Amino acid sequence: MISLGHYLVVSGMLFALGLAGVIARRNILIVYMCLEMMLSAANLALAGFSRFHLVNGLPDYAAQSLVFFTITVAAAEVAVGLAIIVALFRSKQSVDAGVVTKLQG
Amino acid sequence: MPPLLFYLLALTTLGFGLLVVTGRNPVTCALSLAASFTGLAALFLSLDAYFIGIIQILVYAGAVMVLFLFIIMLLDIKAEEGKQRSLVPVVSGILVAVLLAAQVSAVVSSTGIASKNAQNTPLALSDAAGKLGKAALPTITKDLKEGTLPDAKLIGFTLFDRYGFHLQVVGLLLLVGTVGVVVLSKREKGGAP
Known part of the structure; x- marks a missing residue:
């Protein structure tokens, strides 16, 4: 029988994959995709907790509202982030994380 | 499932x-x-x-x-053509990911809450119809009595009833995001300032 633990482990593994990508990859766009993956992993954990924390016999809809807000914020964040990446590409002609060194001490 | x-x-x-x-x-x-x-x-x-x-x-x-x-x-x-990746970020990325996954698995296996499944926590739809409180709209109670979960209706009710202010803040965030994207992607006239 599939329990909450299964969903939480899948969520944790997806988050870990995204984290590995954020640390290891150099391409800013792919780093960004991995960030989205981490957000989705958190959403999966929230949805799992929502299903298995019953309020009067129904799933806890406070958690699903939080998922809704997370998805909205993530969509706004993607739009702004990609605009920043485009602006960066215009000035540097590259999307490699190594070429952005303006704030380096 | x-x-x-x-x-x-x-x-x-x-x-x-x-x-x-x-x-x-x-x-x-x-x-x-x-x-x-x-x-x-x-x-x-x-x-x-x-x-x-x-x-x-x-x-x-x-x-x-x-x-x-x-x-x-x-x-x-x-595609990144032939550029050899430096070893340190890759190894540290894999290491951090494995550590995190192991940690999550350890925490999950040590708590009792993780053993909840669809059999020991079933949805009680027809029971819930009588305990809705403010959410007892005719359309929601009707669905619950018929044994279907009115998921979108309940989320909509929760969003507009309990999180109405937050919803408006998120709307403002989307507006600010839209304006920000337009400003960011506008090409500056006459070269760099």
Whole structure:
């Protein structure tokens, strides 16, 4: 029988994959995709907790509202982030994380 | 939900996720991410979160991934050709990920809450119809008595009843984001200031 633990482990593994990508990859766009993956992993954990924390016999809809807000914020964040990446590409002609060194001490 | 289906969906989600992290061509990564999000949406559906699952497909696998692909093709980003990756970030990334996954598994296996499943915590739909309180709208109680979960209606009620202010703040955030994107992507006239 599939329990909450299964969903939480899948969520944790997806988050870990995204984290590995954020640390290891150099391409800013792919780093960004991995960030989205981490957000989705958190959403999966929230949805799992929502299903298995019953309020009067129904799933806890406070958690699903939080998922809704997370998805909205993530969509706004993607739009702004990609605009920043485009602006960066215009000035540097590259999307490699190594070429952005303006704030380096 | 049959365990086999769960493992298949989890494998889809994690497998395509791995492809995102390891893929060399950005287009491959973006398409794998779309597939991974679709698997994740199916997992949401298996958790009785139908509305969230549909939103996941519409917003993530639809809008966000199209935006990513659009940017990749607009900027014409090629695969990282032959550039050898430095070993330190790769090793540390894998190490941190493995540590985190092990930690999550350890925590999950040591708590009792993780053993909750659909059999010992079933939804009580017809019972819930009498205990809705403020949410006892005719359409919701009717659905519950018929034994279907009015998922979107209940989320809508929760959003507009309990989180009305937050919803407006998020609307403002989207507006600010839209204006910000337009300002950011506007080309400066007459060269650099």
